[in-house]
Amino acid sequence: MLGFGADLLWADMNRLLAFLFHQGVLDEQFLQLQQLQDHTSPNFFIGSSSSIGAKRVTSVCIAFRAASEQDNRAGCLRALEMLEHEYCYLKNKLHELFQIEQQRALAAGVRYPMQHQ
Template identity: 30%
Template sequence: MADPLSQILAHQQQALAAMTAEGLLDEQFQQLLALQDESNPDFVSEVAELYFDDALPKIQRVGQLLSEAAPDFGELDAVVHQFKGSSASLGAGGMAKLCIRMRELCQQRDVAGCQALVMQMQEQFMRLKQQLSVFLSLEAQRKQLAGGG
């Protein structure tokens, strides 16, 4: 039977592989993991927390704008552009792609297309948050075991 630390590492790799296969995360997330070291052991969880704190209001604002009789496509595009940048920085490649598509639909002033896409964004956000939370929980357990705690 494998030791607890090896089991946690294996679960982390499985979770990461699943999120990557599903298109939730891309290679940028791997680069963030590589930046985490002893001098900044909570780097990835801090970046993820900032992303989730920032993302939810953006998704809500997109939904608000699209519920208006005459959506402000300029503001909508600006909010989605910011969200695309933060998603790409985290390595949330699937979300960044949805943002790119949303910006294309903004250019076309396609309200129905944007409304359908914001639903996909909300679903993807919830899946990403749920699965990344599992990964980060495993990371916290790994650090505790590695630190002898």
């Protein structure tokens, strides 16, 4: 049974995920990958997948490719600017999400293995 603190963190994580889905930042691919994570591989997302369901980043990449194929320099520059913005936003939100998950796991008594850098 999860402790009270873990329950609150779980609710925080679910609210953040719902927000990211509503904003179109993530898609169903993220949930599918999240389901593959279990207690034997708690750090599954670290280097395990090139696609995490980042819907808005994918859309911007498609726009960049289209502009590139049309030799549209202004479109490429606009898409690169948007890509930087979307990437930074996604990175920050995923960092927030993983921090909540780590706190929730610690509150529930689950320990992640230490990473050697």
